[in-house]
Structure formats: structure tokens, C-alpha cells
Amino acid sequence: MARLETSAEHPVPVRVVAIRLGEWIARLGEIWVDGQIAQLNRRPGVATQFLVLRDPDANISLSVTCPRGVLPDSVSEGTRVVLRARPDFYLERGSLSLRALEVRQVGLGELLARLDALRRLLAAEGVFAPDRKRPLPFLPHTIGLITGRASAAERDVVENARRRLPGARFRIENVAMQGTSAVTEVVEALRRLDRDPEVDVVVIARGGGSVEDLLPFSNETLVRAVSDARTPVVSAIGHETDTPLLDLVSDVAASTPTDAAKRVVPDLAAETAEIDALRQRARSRVRARLDREAELMAGLPERLRLTVRLRLERETSDVAASRDRARRRLAALLEAGRADLAHVQARVRALSPQATLDRGYAVARRADGAVVRSPDEATGRLNVRVAGGEFDADPVRP
Incomplete structure (x- = not known):
């Protein structure tokens, strides 16, 4: 296809640009597209049905037209589908859409297989490595909470946290926790909380649901966002049996939102009781030590007298023994001196x-x-x- 030669002096008409765009797009031919139905407009008696197909990992969507009989009755908004379509460019409106020729609903087994493949890929990259886990602060200044608006999960986390630590501070981000916009909203909320210097820990909480409902929390974009966050993240998604990939990448995986509340703040009553117990044990030990010292002090004079008496007796015995040794030594020296003197006298007399x-x-x-x-x-x-x-x-x- 020849390149358009244009300039400010020789512009091309809009229709030419539109026609050329349509021609380029038409060259794509038929393609298979994976996405999630964000909006679905079913109108009885209308030959064409319209839907919006959204990328599960990005805030990008395309309009799709489906001739009657192409779209299965089982699909609805939020359903993951794979469709065979041809790109169309409408010249009059200058808009791009996909014309579906075949639509297949992605089954649960296939979704689980994709999640398992993603889990293995992220594990091989070290995203789930234990040495990447960060410890939670003992007493957070502010707790970031990402959850649905007026949800039971929000109530469980806030009420249980404040029951354990009255006055616990929260910064709550209410977002969609399921559906096509859930991933985007949760990721944006996480980034806002991660930038807040007062937020010391972030809790992502949602109640139970089906596997399809919890799919956003196994999304690769969300998992990598949690991995990149500087603030420790607690995952509290679903029930104990639910294990989205968010549980593997988070610093702490709580079994329920109530369990998350117990993880992020200390129990003031329990800590106070522990301090009281420690104080009581310290007092008991000090009192016992003082009692032992008092007993030692009470018997000290008698022990001192006994020690002094024994010391004096030992020293007196040592002095007597030393005196006897000195006397014997002196007598021996005198006797030896007399013998030497007699010998010298005899020699002197002999030589005189x-x-x-x-x-x-x-x-x-x-x-x-x-x-x-x-x-x-x-x-x-x-x-x-x-x-x-x-x-x-x-x-x-x-």
C-alpha cells in the first residue's frame, strides 16, 4: 500500500484518511481475541447485539457487534470469552470495532489451568519467594483498607481492629471487588495507599464468592503491583479454602477479613494483661530476692564472728608454728656456729x-x-x- 504524501500545502481530505485506515485495518483479517465482557446489550428482536470486550489486565476495551445466534445465551457481563472476529472501521463515525463471527465462553477448567500456568511463571521469577516477605509493623500509625463500599469485609476489619485497639486509624479505599473494573480499581487504590507516608500496612479484603468472582485477585497485573509495593500488604480474600494468587504474593495471607484485623493490630487488652503479668512476675522475683538478701543479712553477724574466730585460730596456729620453726632454725644455726667456732679455734691453736x-x-x-x-x-x-x-x-x- 502506497504511502500518502502530504504537506501543509497539499493536505488530504478526511475521507481519504478514513478510507486508508479502513483498508489497513481490514488487512488484519480474522483474529482470535481473549477478553472479558464488560457491557452487554441484549435486545429482543434486534438482528445485531452489542457488547464491550475489556482486557482483564489493562483498562482497555473494544466495542463488539454480534449477529444474532453468535453470542451464547449463557454469557453475561463479567464472563471471560474467546471470540473470532474481524476488525471493522466505520468511516462515518471514525470508530473501530470488532465484528464477532464466533464466541466461546472460557470454561472454569480452562481458567484454572491458566491460573496454574501463571502461578508457575510467577513462582519461577521469584515473585512468591519467602525472602521478599516484609514484617508487619507492631503498632501501625494508619491502616490502609481496600474493600467494597459498605461491605461486610470492611465492617469485619474495622470493627475487629478497633475492638482490639480502640482508636485504630484507617484510610479506606472503596472500589469494585469483582467485575471487569475490579483489577484496575484495586491496583490504583493500592498505589495511592502505597504513596501515603502515614499508611504503614495495606489490607485488601473481600468476602467469599465463586471462583469467577475471585478471579481479579489472581490477575497478573494486581499480583505484580502487590509485589512492587513498598508497604506491607495483607491479603484477606474469601474464606479459608480460597487461595487466589494474591495470597501467595502478599506479605501475610489472612484466612478471613476478621483474621486480617487480628494480624494488623495488637490486642490492647491482651497486651495490657501481659504487661501486668510481667510486672507481677518482676515484683515477685524482686521480693524473693529481697527476702533472700534479708535472710543473708540476718545471719551475717554470726557468720562474721565465726569467720573471724576461725581466721584468728588459723592465724594463731600459723604464728605458733612459725615461731617453733624459727626457734628450731635458730638453735640449729647456733649449734652449727658453735661447731664452726670450735673448729676454727682448734685450727688457730694448732697454728699459734x-x-x-x-x-x-x-x-x-x-x-x-x-x-x-x-x-x-x-x-x-x-x-x-x-x-x-x-x-x-x-x-x-x-
Whole structure:
């Protein structure tokens, strides 16, 4: 198809643009489309029926025309369908629609198979990994609540939370919790609450319903939005037996909205009772410790006297033993000293000139004190010392 050559000086008419658009769209031919019926207009006796087909994961829809007999009587608004259609571009209105040639309702088994495939895909990506779970705050400043307007789920969460913690604050986002717009509204509400710095935890709550009613809470767009949220999210969808994918990605999966209320706020009465019990146990332990210390103090003087007496007796015994050891040591030292002295005296006596004199020898000295060692040295008067004393003598030469 040739490209249109246009300019400000040579524009093309609207009809040409419309015709060319129609030609391009017609080249798509027949296509199979998956979607959810958002609006359905059945009018008896009219050859053509009209519906709006909405994308389950995005806020995008297309108008569809169905000739009589193509649309099954079992489908209704909210039904998931697969249809074979041909795109049509209406030149007069400049609008695009699909002309359905065949419409098939997606059965429950097929829906469950798709959900299981999606679950495996997200699990493989780590979206449900336990290490991604965030702990809930012990005492949230504000609780974000996404639920249906005036719903039993809203009442259960708010009343039970305030029964446990009077004055609990909520920021409530009332949105559609089923139908074609549920996913879009829940995701937008979650993002608003996630941006609010005062919201510490977000609860998504809905009562029970059929598998089809709970399909929005297994939607991939919603699951990824919860995974990307910075604020901890609590899932409280349906009953205990209901397990939408939202339960797997949320930080805490509550079995019911009432259970969610118990998870997000502490029980003030129970916490107060626990504090009282702890205080009582602390008082009992302190009192018991004081009683033990009082008993110890009461017996302390007697124990001190006994300890001092025992210490004195032990020290007295030690002093007596030390004294005896000192005496024995001193006596031994004195005896050894006397023996050494006697030995030295004997050696002195043996080496003394007196001992030589006692054996009959004499020492002769001249007047100048020199000892006479030979007859030639005996000159003048001599002083002779013998064992019994001294006397003077004159040397006599032969």
C-alpha cells in the first residue's frame, strides 16, 4: 500500500484518511481475541447485539457487534470469552470495532489451568519467594483498607481492629471487588495507599464468592503491583479454602477479613494483661530476692564472728608454728656456729706460736725486736719467750 504524501500545502481530505485506515485495518483479517465482557446489550428482536470486550489486565476495551445466534445465551457481563472476529472501521463515525463471527465462553477448567500456568511463571521469577516477605509493623500509625463500599469485609476489619485497639486509624479505599473494573480499581487504590507516608500496612479484603468472582485477585497485573509495593500488604480474600494468587504474593495471607484485623493490630487488652503479668512476675522475683538478701543479712553477724574466730585460730596456729620453726632454725644455726667456732679455734691453736712454745720451744728477740734465727744474730741482751712467760738472757758463746 502506497504511502500518502502530504504537506501543509497539499493536505488530504478526511475521507481519504478514513478510507486508508479502513483498508489497513481490514488487512488484519480474522483474529482470535481473549477478553472479558464488560457491557452487554441484549435486545429482543434486534438482528445485531452489542457488547464491550475489556482486557482483564489493562483498562482497555473494544466495542463488539454480534449477529444474532453468535453470542451464547449463557454469557453475561463479567464472563471471560474467546471470540473470532474481524476488525471493522466505520468511516462515518471514525470508530473501530470488532465484528464477532464466533464466541466461546472460557470454561472454569480452562481458567484454572491458566491460573496454574501463571502461578508457575510467577513462582519461577521469584515473585512468591519467602525472602521478599516484609514484617508487619507492631503498632501501625494508619491502616490502609481496600474493600467494597459498605461491605461486610470492611465492617469485619474495622470493627475487629478497633475492638482490639480502640482508636485504630484507617484510610479506606472503596472500589469494585469483582467485575471487569475490579483489577484496575484495586491496583490504583493500592498505589495511592502505597504513596501515603502515614499508611504503614495495606489490607485488601473481600468476602467469599465463586471462583469467577475471585478471579481479579489472581490477575497478573494486581499480583505484580502487590509485589512492587513498598508497604506491607495483607491479603484477606474469601474464606479459608480460597487461595487466589494474591495470597501467595502478599506479605501475610489472612484466612478471613476478621483474621486480617487480628494480624494488623495488637490486642490492647491482651497486651495490657501481659504487661501486668510481667510486672507481677518482676515484683515477685524482686521480693524473693529481697527476702533472700534479708535472710543473708540476718545471719551475717554470726557468720562474721565465726569467720573471724576461725581466721584468728588459723592465724594463731600459723604464728605458733612459725615461731617453733624459727626457734628450731635458730638453735640449729647456733649449734652449727658453735661447731664452726670450735673448729676454727682448734685450727688457730694448732697454728699459734704458743702451741710451739708449749712444746718446749723458745723465741729469742734482740733489743730491736728482731727474732734471732741463727747464733750469729744473738748479739746483746736477748728477750726470750717461752711457754710460761718471758725472761732476758745474755748469749754465751763457746
